[in-house]
Amino acid sequence: MTDATQGAASGGPDESPARPGVQEAEELAIPRNPPRPALALHRELHRVWANDRGLWGQLTAVNHTTLGLRFMGTALVFFAIGGLLSMLIRAQLATHDGAFLDTELYNQIFTMHGSIMMFLFAIPMLEGLGIWLLPKMLGTRDMAFPRLTALGYWCYLFGGLIMLTALLFGVAPRDGWFMYTPLSDATHSPGINADVWLLGVTFVEISAMAAAVEITVTILRQRAPGMKLTEMPLFAWYMLGTSVMMLVGFPPLIAASVLLEVERAFDWPFFDVVRGGDPLLWQHLFWLFGHPEVYIIFLPAAGVLSTLIPALCRTPILGYNAIVAAVLALVFLSFGLWVHHMFTVGIPHMALAFFSAASVLVAVPTAVQVFAWIGTMWKGQPELKLPMYHILGFFLTFVMGGLTGVMLAIVPFNWQAHDTAFVTAHLHYVLIGGFVFPMMAAATWWMPLIFGKRRIKGLGEAAFWVILIGFHGTFFIMHLTGLMGMPRRIDVYPDNPEWVWLNLTSSIFGFVLTIGFAMFALDMILQATLGKRSARDPWGAPTLDWAMPVPSTSYNFASLPGPGMWARVAADVVLPLARGEGVLPGAPRGRREVLVTSVGGARPQHVALLPGNTALPLWLAASIGVFVLLMLAGAYALAGIALIPVAVLVWVWGRGLAPAGDLSPVEAAPGLRLPIHHHARPSLSQSGLFALLVADGALLASLVFGLAFLSVVTVGPVPAPAGGGGADTVTLLAVVVAAVALGVGAAGRAARRRSVAWAGVGLALNLLALALLAVVLGGLDDPTRHARDALRAVLAAYVVVHVLVAAAMSAFALDQFRRAEITAEVAGVLPAWRHWQGFTAVASALVAVAVIAQAGA
Amino acid sequence: MRGLPSLLMLPLMLAxxxxxxxxxxxRGPVAAExxxxxWAMLAGAAVLTVLVLALLAMGFGAPRPARARVWIHGMGLWFSVAVLTAVLAAGLWVGERILPRDDGAVTVHAHAWQWGWTFTHTGPDGAEVRSDNLLHIPAGQPVDVLVTAEDVIHSFWVPQLAGKLDxxxxxTNRTRIVADSPGTYAGLCAEFCGLGHARMRFNVEAHAEWPPLLAADDADTADPDREVRP
Amino acid sequence: MRLLALFIAGPALWAVLFAAVYALHGIGCAGLTGPESLGGLWRLVMAGVWIAGLGAHVALLRALPAGRGGADRWLPLTGGWIGLGASAFTLFPVLIATSC
Structure with missing residues (x-):
């Protein structure tokens, strides 16, 4: 145990051993289970955890290994498509008067290149990596919510296909991946192009929210027993930071997309200056997402580096604690720099200075990590294996991209470089350097675990060199192109012969880069098909993900690593785990069981039963897809009807959570009897609900920010005095808030006393609130009149949706009482309803205050 | 590896x-600052790149002690904070120096539309003179440009005279441009604005005499129907 | 969970302070606070909030529980310092930069 005063006195990072937990873990002693034949255990587990057979089995799979790989594979396909689009861009720009593409098509292509790479490649790739790797690294068998994993995948696939189909039919988005209004509004961008972006991306983002919720919960609640938060693998810290950022960062984008789609569809003027809206509101909301997004992409990649570098250097990482602190700093600071994308919109210098300083400061935690990695290499003995090539490619590229990033954070320089090829160069240095190179290192590192094959020697190194040369040849010179004045998103430059050699060089090397990526893909395909069988744990890795057979099994671990097991290198524990000496061995009860542990100290709390293979996520995603397509077609009434099957399927989903079968406690290890999750609190679902409410709160905050922004900053026509400020509306709103708040009490009583009567009271209160809200909505001003009227209506709709869900949950509780599923031991939906009702009460009170204040103003 | 060529390329790049x-x-003090x-940031960045890559290369030697106090505190924290503070201070200082001030500078108006520019200045007779895609300014003195847009977002940029403003x-946004000497300078729209974005160019003509006496066919070339006040 | 809460306390305070000062700046520039002559006074208000925030950071650092040593002590302390450093560094322009 470190001396308590040491950290306090120095206030700095004491060098901590990479496995600081061994002593701590001894506090938590779990006896080993008796060894059993590994093959029998494997058969028992595989029967329970494997996907169903055939194509249908692929459609019903919920397993994290299957879906994580499928996320990553699909993301690679989109990467290839996005890459082909970039080749079209480079072909067009190779000469100064390229006639290769017409402007309309060119605009669609660069918009889709950016959108695909961001939303259909980078984000799903990191989600897939987290989903595939985290359970293996943390010592569990699946993610917390397997059906949610599958739902996320289908939403991603369908949303992506909608966008691709639009491209094939020439109606793809064409207003830039940032979709600035008014260029993207109904007047200046008629047709469905912009709707494809708004609806398609929002559809895809369901998968981001799903992944964020379950990654958060899995890291906090499913670590191997005794693996304290402060001792877990650094990759898990990075992914925790990433998932929390996604919970807070995506809602502003979702809010903005919904507002713009409503403006396009129903003429609500959120961004229309003539009616009190503001195009800058879009920019603020978009970049409130957009900048954290960069770190959402970078953090998992950095997590890979913090995993691979120590393993390849045969030494523990330098400064574990300092890296955790750096992750924390990045998570927060990255939410304070969005305005550096808006330095040229005419914001006063003092505000620019705040964001310039924050943008500069964010380089400090990045530098801490870079030097920790280099220090680790000094400390250890780096081996120049293939993943290390890509790590070196990362250093070379990312350091330069980071430095140009600091330059762009400097306001006067940004005024020159903004929206030029300099920024194009910078962002590719950061994203390819900071994401693609680490992902290639990760791919070459984990390929044996994925396919159980060794690689073919030589091709991987060749691919690396071609990619490196192609990349720097393309983008290094682009800095100069930008400084010589070439703006982004132009298709011709007939008057600027001085840019021709620069662009031609970039185009030629761009094709070299593409050839390199093709070689890399070929290498992976060859390894997967022709490679020789790989041995177990070919790297001699220190982490749990290698303490299993290659390729990995459907259940990961035949028994879960207990205290004193997870802290060893993989080779030491792989056999004891396979023989069932760890916790919760096998699947003797014929169901998918994982261990749930406490947030801080990872003490075993209960056993969660995970759902098996089901097509429900596919049906739910498909029904959401129908809604999206009807919205795209402009059939808004039909789209409303299409929400009914969505609601029904969500209800069916909830029914799947009902307790069934043997609910008696489980003996996880000799003397360690654990209740199953129906009898224990807090459950994984409850943790998931809290994560979801964080995101929901961020959504509400985005809308309230919008209202405040329009009221304070926007210079536009003052709205006609808001109606609905009358005494009757105030009274109505007060009664609504009171009804919802009383609902919290009813839900609480229903939960504590298992009282069907109180559940009925809760339902009645929610229905009363809904009825009154209908009256309030009728009394609100015409939302097409003024942006503030429109935003007030949106806030009211937000409350309506939440009360609707609360009412549905109380009805669900009544149904559970009717089926006798709620008993003295099993609380069913009641706790979740109580938390949701509480959130709704707070949210509706906030909205009521905002609406009334606006009406008074 | 890559930092060194970037230094060697410097003369080539300058040319x-x-x-x-x-x-x-x-071609003016704002752009010159x-x-x-x-150039100062580029020099610093080149040195830092070489430094980091050299440290990285040295990492491939035999294992040697690496102390967190040196690597994390020394390099990661204090060294980077020192460098970044210097860069930030320089940026804020330059930023303050080139801001538009209430000092009675000549004011002209730039109105952007899909796809072109209508510029307005006050002529010799005190009347407003409008011109499409040609901005007249005095040379050798600061000029404040009031930038507005008709339809979508555009961005006013004359790279040789100053940074851009949307x-x-x-x-109505205000930016300051200065041309040292009379002449013609090229400008463009820097914010993506739709189909005509690439061709949304304009020129700035800096005059020794102000207001300039323009030939009849030079003056008021603007489309008279266009309403240019926001 | 408690450790996590203590860990993020410092940066969370930065986030609140940063948002508050930025909002004050917006309100000041929107002229909601009266005639423009308030400009100098308004800067004093913003600087006052900033300095009070720095004081809150220091108070937070002093109030952090001693913990059990090791990472349990180190992480909240580091979080506190990150918050203080970020608030000092990102908001000092309130003293020097030209406003609207």
């Missing part, structure tokens, strides 16, 4: 960076 739209061949800021519907 190559001339051009009518080059921010690196400034930013250009110097760039033209946003509903807003």
């Amino acid at each position: 190559a960076c001339d051009g009518p739209l080059s921010a690196l061949s400034p 930013i250009a110097w800021l760039w 033209a946003i519907p509903g807003r």
Whole structure:
């Protein structure tokens, strides 16, 4: 145990051993289970955890290994498509008067290149990596919510296909991946192009929210027993930071997309200056997402580096604690720099200075990590294996991209470089350097675990060199192109012969880069098909993900690593785990069981039963897809009807959570009897609900920010005095808030006393609130009149949706009482309803205050 | 590895960076201040890149002690904070120096639309003179440009004279440009604005005499139907 | 969970302070606070909030529980310092930069 005063006195990072937990873990002693034949255990587990057979089995799979790989594979396909689009861009720009593409098509292509790479490649790739790797690294068998994993995948696939189909039919988005209004509004961008972006991306983002919720919960609640938060693998810290950022960062984008789609569809003027809206509101909301997004992409990649570098250097990482602190700093600071994308919109210098300083400061935690990695290499003995090539490619590229990033954070320089090829160069240095190179290192590192094959020697190194040369040849010179004045998103430059050699060089090397990526893909395909069988744990890795057979099994671990097991290198524990000496061995009860542990100290709390293979996520995603397509077609009434099957399927989903079968406690290890999750609190679902409410709160905050922004900053026509400020509306709103708040009490009583009567009271209160809200909505001003009227209506709709869900949950509780599923031991939906009702009460009170204040103003 | 070539390429780049739209061949004090800021940052960045890559290369030697106090505190924290503070201070200082001030500078108006510019200045007789895609300014003195937009967001940029400023519907933004000597300077729209974005160019003509006496066919070339006040 | 809460306390305080000062700046520039002559006074208000925030950071650092040593002590302390450093560094322009 470190001396308590040491950290306090120095206030700095004491060098901590990479496995600081061994002593701590001894506090938590779990006896080993008796060894059993590994093959029998494997058969028992595989029967329970494997996907169903055939194509249908692929459609019903919920397993994290299957879906994580499928996320990553699909993301690679989109990467290839996005890459082909970039080749079209480079072909067009190779000469100064390229006639290769017409402007309309060119605009669609660069918009889709950016959108695909961001939303259909980078984000799903990191989600897939987290989903595939985290359970293996943390010592569990699946993610917390397997059906949610599958739902996320289908939403991603369908949303992506909608966008691709639009491209094939020439109606793809064409207003830039940032979709600035008014260029993207109904007047200046008629047709469905912009709707494809708004609806398609929002559809895809369901998968981001799903992944964020379950990654958060899995890291906090499913670590191997005794693996304290402060001792877990650094990759898990990075992914925790990433998932929390996604919970807070995506809602502003979702809010903005919904507002713009409503403006396009129903003429609500959120961004229309003539009616009190503001195009800058879009920019603020978009970049409130957009900048954290960069770190959402970078953090998992950095997590890979913090995993691979120590393993390849045969030494523990330098400064574990300092890296955790750096992750924390990045998570927060990255939410304070969005305005550096808006330095040229005419914001006063003092505000620019705040964001310039924050943008500069964010380089400090990045530098801490870079030097920790280099220090680790000094400390250890780096081996120049293939993943290390890509790590070196990362250093070379990312350091330069980071430095140009600091330059762009400097306001006067940004005024020159903004929206030029300099920024194009910078962002590719950061994203390819900071994401693609680490992902290639990760791919070459984990390929044996994925396919159980060794690689073919030589091709991987060749691919690396071609990619490196192609990349720097393309983008290094682009800095100069930008400084010589070439703006982004132009298709011709007939008057600027001085840019021709620069662009031609970039185009030629761009094709070299593409050839390199093709070689890399070929290498992976060859390894997967022709490679020789790989041995177990070919790297001699220190982490749990290698303490299993290659390729990995459907259940990961035949028994879960207990205290004193997870802290060893993989080779030491792989056999004891396979023989069932760890916790919760096998699947003797014929169901998918994982261990749930406490947030801080990872003490075993209960056993969660995970759902098996089901097509429900596919049906739910498909029904959401129908809604999206009807919205795209402009059939808004039909789209409303299409929400009914969505609601029904969500209800069916909830029914799947009902307790069934043997609910008696489980003996996880000799003397360690654990209740199953129906009898224990807090459950994984409850943790998931809290994560979801964080995101929901961020959504509400985005809308309230919008209202405040329009009221304070926007210079536009003052709205006609808001109606609905009358005494009757105030009274109505007060009664609504009171009804919802009383609902919290009813839900609480229903939960504590298992009282069907109180559940009925809760339902009645929610229905009363809904009825009154209908009256309030009728009394609100015409939302097409003024942006503030429109935003007030949106806030009211937000409350309506939440009360609707609360009412549905109380009805669900009544149904559970009717089926006798709620008993003295099993609380069913009641706790979740109580938390949701509480959130709704707070949210509706906030909205009521905002609406009334606006009406008074 | 890559930092060194970037240094060696410097003379080549200096020779190559001339051009009518080059921010690196400034023709006025505002653009010159930013250009110097760039060259200073480039030099610093090159040194830092070489430093990091050298440390990385040295990491491939035999294992040697690496202390967190040196690597994390020394390099990661304090060294980077020191460098970044210096860069930030330089940036804020330059930024303050080139801001528009209430000092009675000549004011002209730039109105952007899909796809072109309508510029307005006050003529010799006190009347407003409008011209499409040609901005008249005095040489050798600061000029404040009021930037507005008709339809979508555009951005006013004359790289040799100053940085860019967006033209946003509903807003009037003010930026300061200065041309050292009379002449013609190229400008363009820097914010993507739709199909005509690439061809949304304009020229700035700096005059020794102000207001200039324009030939009849030079003056008021603007489309008279266009309403240019926001 | 408690450790996590203590860990993020410092940066969370930065986030609140940063948002508050930025909002004050917006309100000041919107002229909601009266005639423009208030400009100098308004800067004093913003600086006052900033300095009070720095004081809150220091108070937070002093109030952090001693913990059990090791990472349990180190992480909240580091979080506190990150918050203080970020608030000092990102908001000092309130003293020097030209406003609207």
